[in-house]
Amino acid sequence: MLKKIICVIFLWMSISSVFSQDIIDSNQNDLSEFSDGPYILIEKNKLIEKSIINGEVITKILTANVFDTIFPPGKAVFNNVKKIAVISDVHGQYDLAVEILRNNKIIDKNLNWNFGKGHLVIVGDVFDRGDKVNEMLWLIYKLESQAKDKGGQVHFLLGNHEYMIFQKDLRYVSAKYESTSKLLSLDYNELYSNKTVIGRWLRSKPTIIKINDDVFVHGGVSKEFISRSDFNIKRINNLMRKSIDQSKSEMKSTDFYDIYYGSKSLIWYRGYFKGNLEDKDVSEILNRISSKHEVIGHCSNEEVVSLYNNKIFGVDSSIKNGKYGEILLIKKDRYFRGTLNGKRIKFK
Numbered sequence: 001m002l003k004k005i006i007c008v009i010f011l012w013m014s015i016s017s018v019f020s021q022d023i024i025d026s027n028q029n030d031l032s033e034f035s036d037g038p039y040i041l042i043e044k045n046k047l048i049e050k051s052i053i054n055g056e057v058i059t060k061i062l063t064a065n066v067f068d069t070i071f072p073p074g075k076a077v078f079n080n081v082k083k084i085a086v087i088s089d090v091h092g093q094y095d096l097a098v099e100i101l102r103n104n105k106i107i108d109k110n111l112n113w114n115f116g117k118g119h120l121v122i123v124g125d126v127f128d129r130g131d132k133v134n135e136m137l138w139l140i141y142k143l144e145s146q147a148k149d150k151g152g153q154v155h156f157l158l159g160n161h162e163y164m165i166f167q168k169d170l171r172y173v174s175a176k177y178e179s180t181s182k183l184l185s186l187d188y189n190e191l192y193s194n195k196t197v198i199g200r201w202l203r204s205k206p207t208i209i210k211i212n213d214d215v216f217v218h219g220g221v222s223k224e225f226i227s228r229s230d231f232n233i234k235r236i237n238n239l240m241r242k243s244i245d246q247s248k249s250e251m252k253s254t255d256f257y258d259i260y261y262g263s264k265s266l267i268w269y270r271g272y273f274k275g276n277l278e279d280k281d282v283s284e285i286l287n288r289i290s291s292k293h294e295v296i297g298h299c300s301n302e303e304v305v306s307l308y309n310n311k312i313f314g315v316d317s318s319i320k321n322g323k324y325g326e327i328l329l330i331k332k333d334r335y336f337r338g339t340l341n342g343k344r345i346k347f348k
């Protein structure tokens, strides 16, 4: 039942998103052809589905069991995974992300899971900039349950832009969503609050995970972070989850904000690209976190890149520009770029 509903929602979204794009381009103020959604709000004993179709808000009342509303946090350490695909910094560029995933056979032509027992890691920053954030979130939501059925897994790691939305920093939200907010009378962050299905689902997600010998995290692990926290993946994820609905001033009352949200934090760090690290510094960090590689996003490059003799892989391949992008593919201890056309290029 649940799967059927997700499929219907999904089909509807694919159609409606075609229209929404046209509108934005033609006339910012005319909402008569504006479509977006669905957004599922949680109320006591029922769910309210809100969708916008041609400028009109369609409200449906669903029984409480149509969608899960409790999402227990999953594991964050995995072993013996045979194949891994990694994508990052989609930033609302749903169409391009779909093309990359499809051409690399992670999903099939109907956007269903096609990666068997493989793990797909999304290294943060699905939110902001582009105008198909909601479509991307529902796609990940669907793939997560399809992957599980096939013995695979989808890991959605939270990046700095997810945390920005949680904390109502709306500077980078696409102009499209002003119309959604206006029509639904909800601020953008409220569309993903703790009182929505997707908001609750997001709140169960990790910030950092380890698969086999590799750590995956949006910004990266800095020397400073290690020196100021005892590096424990489970503990870090719990702390980050707890902080989601805390106010900035509450977090700033201790050194928590500086360590976990500052420029050297896991979600904001850019030192592997812009710092003055040497090979031995990176080896030291990897030693300290008992890993062989780190796979990170956050800093945009033209393609998936390898740094420090294949110790660090940068997966943000500028999908945010909506023109080109790649994924990283890992099979045993071999690492490949998966290009937009689905070509595999091995890192030497």
Ligand code: ZN
Pocket (backbone or CB within 6 Å): 125, 159, 160, 161, 218, 267, 297, 298, 299
């Ligand atoms: Zn980022």
